[in-house]
Amino acid sequence: MKVLVLNCGSSSAKYQLIETSLEAIEKNADREIGRGLVERIGTGSAVHTFQAQGRERVTDTGEILEHREALAHILRMLTHPEHGVIKSPAEIDAVGHRVVHGGEKFTQSALATPEAIRAVEECIGLAPLHNPPNLRGYEAARRVMPDVPQVLVFDTAYHQTMPPHAFLYGLPYVLYTRHAIRRYGFHGTSHRFVGWRSQELLGRPRSETRLVTCHLGNGASACAIDHGRSVDTSMGFTPLEGLLMGTRTGDLDPAVVFHVMHQEELSEQQVNTLLNKHSGLYGISGVSNDMRELLAEEAKGHERAHLAIEMFCYRLRKYIAAYAGAMGGVDAVLFTGGIGENSPSIRARSLAGLEFMGIHVDAARNDAAMRREARITTDASPVAAFVIPTNEELIIARDTVRLVTGTPQV
């Protein structure tokens, strides 16, 4: 089957066309046919880049005012006589959508039935910036490809196995029952993917292991996967909680918010921007939210770049140890995301001091592990650590195949 995976943001549509089937999933033999990105949707100068597997990247610009036009553009690119990869849109068998928030309603991916779409709409209050563009992507696909089945894959669903003692805040319980205030967690598709891949690397099924997965990108989160189930994760009601991120604070005493609002005379909107866009690595360093740049500045002696990196690694180390405690032990720590896959230094610094837990990094292995699956601990290390490049699109394509063929999800 050819599955179009769509990830729509407010002004963007990221996509991949993936060839997969139940048999290919079984053999881990599914393959990407091409991928692209439409940016600046809503303007007269939208940019569409597309790369077919093994070919040069092509770029097209033009007026794309909304997601339906973007999807029509994508289909034209995929079927383009010169750059395209399929002859006709009819070759697309199904569409899988990334949806950020499924609230408590979705514990798994789901077929996009009218009831499911209503339920996603009901979650808009929980993710007012993300669910609406995700829904616009669905609506565009429904109109442009009315006969093609569509599937919804949620960032939050994987964490729905968290127990109440992990997902509740220490607030009056009535706020949970009345307003669904609780921790949901995000990056679920990524945590699930690397947990699944770890089975082959560890030679043991997920149902027999305790894992701490670290998705370290611009947004970052850690997850405790106990015998195949997410039992805790560092992001909360929103992605603001937990690890220090590119521009987000991560964990913060909420009293600071009121104090700063008062002292700096900030509005609700301004303080929201402060916490989400001006904080984290960027806020501390005053230089950049980009880890590569910070490492380069640190090497030149920039003190606050150094401090920001130290804070990032220190907080991650605390979470890894905390999750080992939460699960009564850990068998492997997994690194993924732009930073986790590419930065030996951040991995080594985050794991430094965890030798007491049985984590012994092999410096040469760690230095050599870039953007590929690799063990970064010594053979004798009682707890293993691995780099596993994430592939959220693959999980979305696979869930789509399973749902469309009525096969249970794993």
Ligand code: ADP
């Ligand atoms: P997003 O969360 O936006 O998807 P990514 O997962 O692509 O982001 O991660 C982006 C982060 O990865 C940036 O901070 C970038 O600097 C970092 N990164 C990418 N390559 C490297 C590298 N070689 N060393 C350190 N950090 C890197």
